[in-house]
Amino acid sequence: MKLWRLLLGPIRLFVDDAVLAGILLAAIATAALLVWLGAHPLGAGGVLLGGCLAALVVSVGAACKA
């Protein structure tokens, strides 16, 4: 938990919402991993784009619930 906060700390300077930052980072990391594993570039691109759109929808939804 502490490591997660430490990682998110500098990013929260740019993104003030932890949900948005977390999903964005996960999408970028997954896309990078897919490229490294030799997956089709469009698959990795789709994960990146889909992850960003999901990050927007989920973080807006979380803000509404809060």
Next chain:
Amino acid sequence: MDLAAWGGAAPAVTAAFLASLVEVVEAFTLVLAAATLAGWRPALLGAGAATAVLAILVLSLGALLADVPLRPLQFVVGVLLLLFGMRWLRKAVLRAAGILPQHDEEHVFATEAAQMVQRARRRDGAQGIAALAAFKGTFLEGLEVAVVVTAVGAPRGQLWAASLGALAATAIVLAIGLLVHRPLSRVPENALKLGVGVLLSAFGVYWTGEGLGIAWPGEDLASVAFAALFLATALALAAGLRRLRQKPTAGREGG
């Protein structure tokens, strides 16, 4: 730079211009609040010092950028753009849906001015408080402008074109602001933030992908498709949330 090169730089110039317009309006409001408290001299001193520090920062970092390999630069710039763009987009959707209050420059001006008066009373130094507030406001908003300009301009060597876009926005806001001498509350800030959020997020996905080695179909045109997708998602989200918020009220009125 010939006409074709300027045409190619248009998306970067537009993004830098629109983002700077929003940030300079916010910085101007804070400087104006400082000037109201202690006069223009300390306010301009604070704003000028912040601009000088930012210029040194940008010039030294800009010189370093030339030595950074393209792929890592594209990746870092893409991630920065994504983080910035998505934050603006999220805020714009929440404001459009009525969940967050609209940004009101008149309100920001009144709040900042009142806080500065309180601080000045406590510490008995209106001039120093005003200069510090102007410095802080200009530096923080200017830093965002610098990041956006560098991020949209650097990957294609369009740093000068993007800087011109930012300078044009600064000149327009300062000219209008000094003329009307009050906070620029009629700037449609939410619509601008939505537009800039869409552009930065689309560039962000494009450059992050390029940095990772993803060859997008249609090359540059892919970023236009991304922008359309982000805009459609943001508008649909805002409309859906507005409808959801109206439903319980309509139900209660009906029953």
